[in-house]
Amino acid sequence: MKDVYVLGIGQTVFGKHEDLSTNDLGAHAALAAVQDAEISPKEFQTAYCGTMYSPATSVQSILIRLGVDRIPMYTVENACASGSSAVHLLYRDIALGAYDVGIAVGVESLSAFHRKFGKGLLWIESDLEGEQGLTMPSFFAKICNRLMEERGATIEDICYPSVKNHKAGINNPYAQYKKEVTVEEIMNSPMIVDPITVLQCCPQSDGAAAIILCS
Known part of the structure; x- marks a missing residue:
């Protein structure tokens, strides 16, 4: 297996962002990571997005905001571990030599979820x-x-x-x-x-x- 390195990281402030969609938040974090890594998003060979309450195509919607398409992309849903699962899967891909560089995003907007479905006990009820x-x-x-x-x-x-x-x-x-x-x-x-x-x-x-x- 190959050694895997952290090339860049980024995140948003956590709180209430009622003016931003889930995809907006994900794109902000992804762009911050790109700026930290000092590379072009076009260098990504694969991408993962961990999210619980967002559409299955969230990763595509986020990455297209960075001008990235036509690479393997996957949305991961695993409750509170969705984001860390996305990182784990990206790490595994690179360690096994399937890809040389990729990005993993973890994102959630409970404000957006509540606007759409109302407030309650979410999925577990x-x-x-x-x-x-x-x-x-x-x-x-x-x-x-x-x-x-x-x-x-x-x-x-x-x-x-x-x-x-x-x-x-x-x-x-x-x-x-x-x-x-x-x-x-x-x-x-x-x-x-x-x-x-x-x-x-x-x-x-x-x-x-x-x-x-x-x-």
Whole structure:
């Protein structure tokens, strides 16, 4: 297998972008990655786009904005792992020697999704589990409860990832939130699914990131 290198990266600010479509966001991130890599988009030999709530041809719609067509392009849907799955597949292609350079984009616009379909529990409410109330926070709450029961984790332990992530956002110009929170604030915020509180839940957001890999 070949060694794979990061040639360029780009992303948008994450937050509410009600004036931009999913494809606009993806194109902004892709263009930023191209500028970082200092190459022409015409050098791409393949492209992937990870997205959950966008059309199956999202990658084509994004890349055509950069003047790229007539190369193998794939849209990947894998829930919260859609973007990382796109990167994994691009890495695999280049490592195996199928291509020398390509781009992977991860993008989502929940503002655009809600404009089209309204607000609700999104896709999971259509599953049997969702109909019975097992939403995404419920899945993570079950994991936390199991960690506490079987591994001795405490409520405070469960809060620390949120403390860490909020702190990381302070100096990140692309972060949606830039405010530190304490364990006490997390524990005292409204309960969503025991033991998960609102300050442990990810916000609904619009944004995109892109990476260019090469051999």
